[in-house]
Amino acid sequence: MLNNQGRPTQPVEVAAPHVRKTFTGHRALAMEEALIFEVGRAEVTGVDVDDAGEFTPRLGKLERTTPIDLPGLSEPETMRHYVRLSQKNYAIDLGLYPLGSCTMKHNPRLNERMARLPGFGDIHPMQPVSTVQGALELIDTLASWLTEMTGASAVAMSPKAGAHGEACGMMAIKAALEARGEGAQRRVVLVPESAHGTNPATAALIGYDVRPIPAREDGTVSVEAVQAALGPEVAALMLTNPNTCGLFEPEVVAIAQAVHAAGAFFYCDGANFNAIVGKVRPMDLGVDAMHINLHKTFSTPHGGGGPGAGPVVLSDALAPFAPVPFIRKDGQKFTLVEHTQGTQSFGRMTAFHGQMGMFVRAMSYMLSHGGDGIRQASEDAVLNANYIRVCLSDVMSAPFGDKPCMHEALFDDRWLKNTGVTTLDFAKAMIDEGYHPMTMYFPLVVHGAMLIEPTESESKASIDLFIMALRDLAFSVQKGETERFSGAPYYAPRRRLDETRAARSPVLRWTKPKPIAAANQIAAE
Amino acid sequence: MSTVRYTKDHEYIRVDGDVAIVGITDYAQAQLGDVVFVELPAMGKSFKKGEQAAVVESVKAASEVYAPVSGEVVEVNSELEGAPALVNEDSAGKGWFVKLRVADQSELGALMDEAAYADYLKTLD
Amino acid sequence: MRQENSFATKEITLRYLPLTPDDRADMLARIGAENINALFAAVPADKLLQAPPDLPRHKSEMEVERMLSRMASRNVSAGSVPFFVGAGAYKHHVPASVDHLIQRSEFLTSYTPYQPEISQGTLQMLFEFQTQVANLTGMEVANASMYDGSTGCGEAALMAHRITRRRKAVLSGGLHPHYADVVRSLSQMTGDSVVSMPADARASEDLLAQIDDSVSCVIVQSPDVFGNLRDLKPIADACHAKGALLIAVFTEVVSLGLVEPPGAMGADIVVGEGQSIGNGLIFGGPYVGLFATKQKYLRQMPGRIAGETVDAEGKRGWVLTLSTREQHIRREKATSNICTNSGLCALAFSIHMTLLGETGLRRLARLNHANAVKLADALTAAGVDVVNETFFNEFTVRVKGDAAALVERMAAQGVLGGVPASRLLPHAGVDDLLIIASTEVNTDEDRAALVAALKQ
Known part of the structure; x- marks a missing residue:
């Protein structure tokens, strides 16, 4: 079940619109920026550090003898370097970011301020528990909100991201099966073909064999397909709900019952929980474990690829096996259980207590929304996605007909067939229109997939303009204006990049160029 | 005179006596896109028919290459290490993967000939 | 209506x-x-x-701020007291510009750089980060970060198993006990075996005796959890003689400014916690795992990697590359299940490291070491038993009675005086050991307060 659907990764040559060349390479506000290794100097530093004075080192014979090769920049140079770099990035704060399954919603700045309160940001995970009672109170409060919203009995807070949460949930399942004496017998985890790649990767990481479940024509998983794959060797089903096609699994309750009847556990990938918070409690559907991506559903910033946070809610059956550390409340006092002795805990996921910085942000988001606002946010996310789905359905093709979606609308590339434009081209043309492309080529079960998730953070005016822009692009496709697509983007900081070259001869770090004389000599030889 | 046979997974096998050359078809390389890496088996390794013998990677995809018939690896195309693009440029020629000593010639009978494979491709979209 | x-x-x-x-x-x-x-x-x-x-x-915003501020005020922040707590996370001064820059919308509110044409900022930063990490550790290649040092350590063990096709890890007794727990928890699931050496504050363990043909990797931390510096060279040689890999771990990255890097001593994989540079304590996370290895093991390395290329006009640019190792393509055959990593923390690390440069980092490391030496000398002079021969900015003392109770007493007096070893290693006979860290933030007054508190 590998991803074997390729796509062009080498740009084709299409002339750019004529732009006058500049001496510096800059184009007004669009600045070219060298690497720090090309502009920094070893003797320059942007931090004043006191001189250590005279003392007798205690390093044994292990003092560094080699140069580090780290150039420095002064503070003004540093500011300029990173501000210039930042201006080459798209961001939620710049425009609609419809990356399906990634949930690019607004990141409130109150959350940033709260995470930086010294009482949260400047406390050490190993300082005495008596000096961090407020921190434990925050984690405990967040945990109680998560269990209330999901209907769970317990939540493991320490996992550091969604995939880490998946691993945590699957480890709890494995520990529960071991405790039942069925650890050796149950070796297989069922994973639908439409699943995010982390699901099979996680199952394999924990030592399970993966058995794929085919998707139905309508993009959902049938109870019959699950039943057919179940057996005494099956440990768990990993199912995403709402699924990666943006659909709520209509047979999820029956599927859960079938899984339980076969003695297996039901792991739910909660990546799309944001569609149903306050509307459905996953544990009511029969889920045993589900991770929650705080960086998706509860607005903690994505930060260019993390950090995330992936607490895992657990059913009664799995709760005893949760990893350390966890919090116990003893009257008004919180204590931390940091070791497995005397518990059934399967062990430890990470050095400390989890992503506290993300916990504070998520708590701030939850308190701001309240139970009522969280439900409204889910409804708005679903409303926005369906509005886009309906408004584009006459020009683009949807793989599963016109039934309602959840928080994301899925299209395929049938409507592009024989137009000379691919999903990739279409996505790159969106960049020129000022949009981040939607998720492409995922889920794998849909050919040339385009998965659009607007989130609740968009106004109707913003969504209307987005729809008009996509319709305009679609009309361009129909009219055969392929050059608008094949060379796109034309106006981004970079044109299409040669990913083939990057992979065939990887350059993964900067290295000092050879001095010119030496280079000439090499060339001469 | 060599015989060429094809599998439904788009491997080809060109048999010459008891040694056969295995690679992926032009259709397969086009589906994958620019090939950037090929993971080849060790010399002397034996495979049963249908076992994974190699992995071919493009930038955004990876595909397993299965042994079309049972056999032992007698040579691998080490040129692919430095020039994976050969798979795209000449999949039927310089882009071959492994040479197998065929264990059971009768297994070839279950594979498609050129015409059957061409018909098979027409059924795919 | x-x-x-x-x-x-x-x-x-x-x-x-x-x-x-x-x-x-x-x-x-x-x-x-x-x-x-x-x-x-x-x-x-x-x-x-x-x-x-x-x-x-x-x-409202005001109400939320009031509620959360109330919770925050119940905690004693590191900056408000004489502070000597370490054992895997360290209090350092982070320049104001770092926190400003990482809050720029284009860094804070962007996703993983899947669309390179509009993500060059993040990608170039990652390429610079990878270079900094590789140079610091003395290794050939580094990835774009892991969740933290401990999860990186777990991943490193799995990577070694893939490379060596063996399934036994030997853990030094100086490895941070939580890191060891992460490795053991994962191994328990996969059925891989783990040999854990007993904790030993004097670092006198005989690791070489454990290395045989069945060992996949030896995991050694330096400075170790008690603060001792370890010479990795003989361990690396012994590993290589038996076809095993040496995984070198650090929890205090500032040490690399003053101490010989693991790469120069023969390590095959280097993993560590990068929190000290650019990132605050934040009660344990988010932090940033640093992960580096040799070029020949590149394809077995987990995590995202940025690589250089050119665009359609021939201009230099960067993309995420070698993704076929990763879960979104290789699925159950991926090198790891990691997806999101610690992008913004890696950015904070990279900015702070750029501000420091070689000169600043060396000075900072020297100042940390000097402060720790001054503290150790003062404690020795006061009659406190310092266990370590060698250390960087953290060492262990033997106290009279229970160190955990002592730490609580000191906390009541407004001094956060270290981590009792028994909190990390219960039932290991280390109840009288206290692990003390001293960084550039400690003043003479702080040290005097700790010495006074420990003398009582």
Whole structure:
């Protein structure tokens, strides 16, 4: 079940619109920026550090003898370097970011301020528990909100991201099966073909064999397909709900019952929980474990690829096996259980207590929304996605007909067939229109997939303009204006990049160029 | 005179006596896109028919290459290490993967000939 | 009409939600749905909640700030007291510009750089980060970060198993006990074996005796959890003689400014915690795992990697590359299940490291070491037993009685004086050991306060 659907990764040559060349390479506000290794100097530093004075080192014979090769920049140079770099990035704060399954919603700045309160940001995970009672109170409060919203009995807070949460949930399942004496017998985890790649990767990481479940024509998983794959060797089903096609699994309750009847556990990938918070409690559907991506559903910033946070809610059956550390409340006092002795805990996921910085942000988001606002946010996310789905359905093709979606609308590339434009081209043309492309080529079960998730953070005016822009692009496709697509983007900081070259001869770090004389000599030889 | 046979997974096998050359078809390389890496088996390794013998990677995809018939690896195309693009440029020629000593010639009978494979491709979209 | 009913409707206005009740009505009409629940038709009717969850209603920014500030004020922050707590996370001064830059919208509110044309900022930063990490550790290649040092350590063990096709890890007794727990928890699941050496504050363990043909990797931390510096060279040589790999771990990255890097001593994989540079304590996370290895093991390395290339006009640019190792393509055969990593923490690390440069980092490391030496000397002079021969900015002392109780007593006096070894290693006979870290933030007054508290 590998991803074997390729796509062009080498740009084709299409002339750019004529732009006058500049001496510096800059184009007004669009600045070219060298690497720090090309502009920094070893003797320059942007931090004043006191001189250590005279003392007798205690390093044994292990003092560094080699140069580090780290150039420095002064503070003004540093500011300029990173501000210039930042201006080459798209961001939620710049425009609609419809990356399906990634949930690019607004990141409130109150959350940033709260995470930086010294009482949260400047406390050490190993300082005495008596000096961090407020921190434990925050984690405990967040945990109680998560269990209330999901209907769970317990939540493991320490996992550091969604995939880490998946691993945590699957480890709890494995520990529960071991405790039942069925650890050796149950070796297989069922994973639908439409699943995010982390699901099979996680199952394999924990030592399970993966058995794929085919998707139905309508993009959902049938109870019959699950039943057919179940057996005494099956440990768990990993199912995403709402699924990666943006659909709520209509047979999820029956599927859960079938899984339980076969003695297996039901792991739910909660990546799309944001569609149903306050509307459905996953544990009511029969889920045993589900991770929650705080960086998706509860607005903690994505930060260019993390950090995330992936607490895992657990059913009664799995709760005893949760990893350390966890919090116990003893009257008004919180204590931390940091070791497995005397518990059934399967062990430890990470050095400390989890992503506290993300916990504070998520708590701030939850308190701001309240139970009522969280439900409204889910409804708005679903409303926005369906509005886009309906408004584009006459020009683009949807793989599963016109039934309602959840928080994301899925299209395929049938409507592009024989137009000379691919999903990739279409996505790159969106960049020129000022949009981040939607998720492409995922889920794998849909050919040339385009998965659009607007989130609740968009106004109707913003969504209307987005729809008009996509319709305009679609009309361009129909009219055969392929050059608008094949060379796109034309106006981004970079044109299409040669990913083939990057992979065939990887350059993964900067290295000092050879001095010119030496280079000439090499060339001469 | 060599015989060429094809599998439904788009491997080809060109048999010459008891040694056969295995690679992926032009259709397969086009589906994958620019090939950037090929993971080849060790010399002397034996495979049963249908076992994974190699992995071919493009930038955004990876595909397993299965042994079309049972056999032992007698040579691998080490040129692919430095020039994976050969798979795209000449999949039927310089882009071959492994040479197998065929264990059971009768297994070839279950594979498609050129015409059957061409018909098979027409059924795919 | 709707305005008149606004109290009756369940729709609310909230500062983060731009849709108005009229918008919602218009959009539902366009969709052809009678009400919002028509869009939730696939949810079994008896499972659809009829009312919001039983949680408090939405709050203004001011109210939220008041509530959370109250919780925060119940904690003793590191900057408010003489502070000597380490054991895997360290209090350092982070320049103001770092925190400003990482809060720029284009860094904070962007996703993983899947669309390189509009993500060059993040990608170039990652390429610079990878270079910094490789140079610091003395290794050939580094990835774009892991969640933290401990999860990186778990991944490193799995990577070694893949490379060596063996399934036994030997853990030094100086490895941070939580890191060891992460490795053991994972190994227990996969059925891989782990040999754990007993904790030993004097670092006198005989690791070489453990290395044989069945060992995949030896995991050694330096400075170790008790603060001792370890010479990795003989261990690396012994590993290589038996076809095993040496995984070198550090929890204090500042040490690399003054101590010989693991790469120069023969390590095959280097993993560590990068929190000290650019990142605050934040009660344990988010932090940033650093991960570096040799070029020949590149394809077995987990995590994202940025690589250099050119665009259609021949201009230099960067992309995420070698993704076929990763879960979104290789699925159950991926090198790891990691997806999101620690992008923003890696940015903070990289900015701080750029500000320091070689000169600044060396000075900072020297100052840390000097402060720790001064403290150790003062404690020795006061009659406290310092266990370590060698250390960087953290060492272990033997106290009279129970170190955990002592730490509580010191906390009551307003001194956060270290980590009792028994908190990390219960039932290991280390109740009288206290692990003390001293960084550039400690003043002479801080040291005097600790010495006084420990003398009592």
